[in-house]
Amino acid sequence: MALSVDEAVPGPASDPTPHARRRTGGGSRARAVIEGGLLLLLAVAMLFPVLWMVETSIKDGRDVYAVPAQFIGFDATLDHYRDVFVKPGGGRSDLSVAFLNSVIVAGASTALATLLGVPAAWAYSRFTLKAKKDQLFFILSTRFMPPVVVVIPIFLMYRDLGLINTKLGLVLIYTAFNVPFTIWMMKGFIDEVPAEYEDAAMLDGYSRFQAFYKVTLPLLVPGIAATAVFALIFSWNEFVFAIFLTSSSDVRTAPPAIAGLIGGTTVDWGLVAASAVVFALPVLVFTYLVRKHLVAGVTLGAVRR
Amino acid sequence: MGTVSAQGLRKSFGDVQALNDVTLEVPDGSFFVVLGPSGAGKTTTLRALAGLERLDAGTVHLDGRDATHDPPAARDLAMVFQSYALYPRQTAFENIASPLRARKAPADEIRTAVAQVAELLHIERLLDRRPAQMSGGEMQRVALARALVRRPRAFLMDEPLTNLDLKLRVEMRTELTRIHRSLGGTFVYVTNDQVEALSMADHLAVLRDGTVQQVGTPTEVYERPANKWVAGFVGSPRISLLACHAEGDQLIGAEGWKLPRPQWATAEDGRPLLLGLRAEDLSVERRSDVALDGELYGLEPLGDRALVDVKIGDAMVKVKARPTVTGTRGERMSVAVDLDRAHLFDADTGLALAGTGR
Numbered sequence: 132m133a134l135s136v137d138e139a140v141p142g143p144a145s146d147p148t149p150h151a152r153r154r155t156g157g158g159s160r161a162r163a164v165i166e167g168g169l170l171l172l173l174a175v176a177m178l179f180p181v182l183w184m185v186e187t188s189i190k191d192g193r194d195v196y197a198v199p200a201q202f203i204g205f206d207a208t209l210d211h212y213r214d215v216f217v218k219p220g221g222g223r224s225d226l227s228v229a230f231l232n233s234v235i236v237a238g239a240s241t242a243l244a245t246l247l248g249v250p251a252a253w254a255y256s257r258f259t260l261k262a263k264k265d266q267l268f269f270i271l272s273t274r275f276m277p278p279v280v281v282v283i284p285i286f287l288m289y290r291d292l293g294l295i296n297t298k299l300g301l302v303l304i305y306t307a308f309n310v311p312f313t314i315w316m317m318k319g320f321i322d323e324v325p326a327e328y329e330d331a332a333m334l335d336g337y338s339r340f341q342a343f344y345k346v347t348l349p350l351l352v353p354g355i356a357a358t359a360v361f362a363l364i365f366s367w368n369e370f371v372f373a374i375f376l377t378s379s380s381d382v383r384t385a386p387p388a389i390a391g392l393i394g395g396t397t398v399d400w401g402l403v404a405a406s407a408v409v410f411a412l413p414v415l416v417f418t419y420l421v422r423k424h425l426v427a428g429v430t431l432g433a434v435r436r
Numbered sequence: 437m438g439t440v441s442a443q444g445l446r447k448s449f450g451d452v453q454a455l456n457d458v459t460l461e462v463p464d465g466s467f468f469v470v471l472g473p474s475g476a477g478k479t480t481t482l483r484a485l486a487g488l489e490r491l492d493a494g495t496v497h498l499d500g501r502d503a504t505h506d507p508p509a510a511r512d513l514a515m516v517f518q519s520y521a522l523y524p525r526q527t528a529f530e531n532i533a534s535p536l537r538a539r540k541a542p543a544d545e546i547r548t549a550v551a552q553v554a555e556l557l558h559i560e561r562l563l564d565r566r567p568a569q570m571s572g573g574e575m576q577r578v579a580l581a582r583a584l585v586r587r588p589r590a591f592l593m594d595e596p597l598t599n600l601d602l603k604l605r606v607e608m609r610t611e612l613t614r615i616h617r618s619l620g621g622t623f624v625y626v627t628n629d630q631v632e633a634l635s636m637a638d639h640l641a642v643l644r645d646g647t648v649q650q651v652g653t654p655t656e657v658y659e660r661p662a663n664k665w666v667a668g669f670v671g672s673p674r675i676s677l678l679a680c681h682a683e684g685d686q687l688i689g690a691e692g693w694k695l696p697r698p699q700w701a702t703a704e705d706g707r708p709l710l711l712g713l714r715a716e717d718l719s720v721e722r723r724s725d726v727a728l729d730g731e732l733y734g735l736e737p738l739g740d741r742a743l744v745d746v747k748i749g750d751a752m753v754k755v756k757a758r759p760t761v762t763g764t765r766g767e768r769m770s771v772a773v774d775l776d777r778a779h780l781f782d783a784d785t786g787l788a789l790a791g792t793g794r
């Protein structure tokens with residue numbers, strides 16, 4: 132009964148017990164083939180656009196439009212990558228400025244969100260506060276709305292405050308979006324660290340803050356890393372605020388700058404692809420570097436009791 | 437100096453009233469044991485003394501000074517946590533050194549102090565290990581060492597011996613008592629083990645459901661329990677309680693037995709009472725006129741002695757006897773009662789009758 136369903140539908144919903152798995156016996160081979168096949172299909176579907184992007188970025192302009200399209204056997208070139216960073220006549224390209232802006236805005240907003248969010252999460256985890264659940268829900272609710280919903284009022288406020296078309300403006304709005312996330316994620320990590328470590332430190336003679344700083348904070352490093360990566364990825368990828376709130380190329384971040392490449396009479400797809408690869412790389416590398424912490428972070432098992 | 441005093445402590449967690457008017461006076465230099473079953477509020481009491489719990493009501497005085505609102509660091513207390521609360525990233529040495537480091541003691545002084553306390557607790561070879569590399573008993577001793585490394589105003593200990601094996605526990609019991617004698621210092625020691633409480637305490641407070649049931653020396657609590665609950669909780673085997681009432685110069689049991697009424701049994705005639713009899717105050721070997729008739733129900737040899745279960749009507753009493761005692765189930769038996777050492781409680785309120793005991 133349940134077994135046949137399990138075999139037909141692989142995936143998280145099936146979750147057969149080891150016991151049931153063992154009993155399948157002869158069916159396990161067919162099951163492995165089906166599972167492998169489906170995973171392969173999924174991988175191809177997911178990876179093809181990425182592969183195509185990388186290919187386009189190293190193809191000559193002519194080869195990009197070649198019909199039929201060629202997967203192999205074209206002349207590879209790195210010209211597009213040069214164009215991402217260097218102006219045709221020499222000097223820094225607009226895109227390279229945009230990437231630098233992205234680094235500054237994403238880095239600063241992540242740092243700020245971590246600096247504000249971690250202590251707040253600690254307070255929510257450790258202290259009894261009035262209507263704590265409601266407060267936390269309110270904090271989370273600021274994330275319910277997608278950016279497009281609030282971008283018009285933000286635009287108007289920013290215009291009055293003189294924050295339109297400034298990096299500071301972007302940093303602030305990204306921080307505002309990342310703080311709730313940081314609080315929620317970090318509260319989970321801090322809840323995992325027994326409060327008695329801090330109690331013991333206070334009896335040892337430390338103040339409450341010293342106790343947090345000396346005992347709990349070192350245990351939170353993996354959690355902070357995981358949280359910061361998520362915040363960084365959000366800020367790095369953010370498009371809607373960036374395109375509405377900035378206009379000049381010296382303030383603009385990479386996402387609107389790359390999007391801006393598309394739309395003229397001719398589109399240099401090679402340059403678009405190359406800048407997209409450059410844009411994707413830091414996130415990939417960063418995620419790869421902290422992948423252990425990420426897995427630990429997502430399973431919330433990062434902290435040993 | 438090291439007096440700790442708590443007046444009228446109240447603390448609730450949501451619907452749970454963890455402390456309900458707890459008042460304790462811990463004299464300087466005493467070994468003060470708080471005894472109570474699980475959930476009685478022992479840990480909450482200690483945390484309140486340490487300043488880790490925000491109280492609903494009540495005050496804490498240390499050395500006569502109001503410290504109710506002092507932060508933990510300012511109270512100059514050391515605590516052994518029930519869960520050890522050893523810092524997971526630090527070695528045993530660093531854990532033990534922490535109270536000294538927090539107080540900015542010089543490094544060589546720290547090394548000497550840690551070495552001394554490590555020797556005292558036989559944990560020298562653990563000093564380089566982290567908590568994850570230690571057994572529960574080892575962690576417990578490191579936690580003790582972290583408290584004992586300093587000379588605080590008072591030591592607060594939350595069931596510090598529960599996770600040790602029996603042999604080590606008995607050893608550490610003696611050891612702690614010895615440490616207390618040689619170091620002096622005020623100990624507030626929490627346990628749910630009445631043997632530990634009776635053997636270590638010079639003052640004993642019995643706690644139940646956040647209420648202090650009785651305070652006194654171990655002898656006082658054992659010999660004159662304030663109510664039937666304390667009588668049942670302190671002492672092993674458990675005290676036997678028989679329903680009865682007084683009538684003229686007799687005590688008449690619900691089972692129909694009759695015993696002479698003790699002089700001090702002041703209750704008016706007919707009032708429902710409970711007669712409390714400890715196993716060692718009963719005998720199946722001694723012949724006496726003051727005795728209960730029953731039949732043998734069970735025999736439990738314990739090596740140095742035996743426990744005899746005797747059925748008196750529908751009730752059961754436990755009697756301590758020599759290990760050589762024999763008998764068959766159902767055999768008629770007469771149980772001699774030492775009425776001078778018996779206890780009488782009011783069956784409705786559970787309170788001991790005034791003058792119970794000698």
Ligand SMILES: Nc1ncnc2c1ncn2[C@@H]1O[C@H](COP(=O)(O)OP(=O)(O)OP(=O)(O)O)[C@@H](O)[C@H]1O
Binds near residue numbers: 474475478
């Ligand atoms: N932080 C808390 N939140 C909610 N309830 C609590 C909390 N701490 C203690 N309690 C409740 O208060 C009561 C007393 O708890 P406490 O830990 O003081 O008991 P205890 O005597 O130390 O028990 P044990 O011997 O099991 O350690 C219990 O009913 C417990 O469930």
Ligand SMILES: [Mg+2]
Binds near residue numbers: 478479
């Ligand atoms: Mg406890």
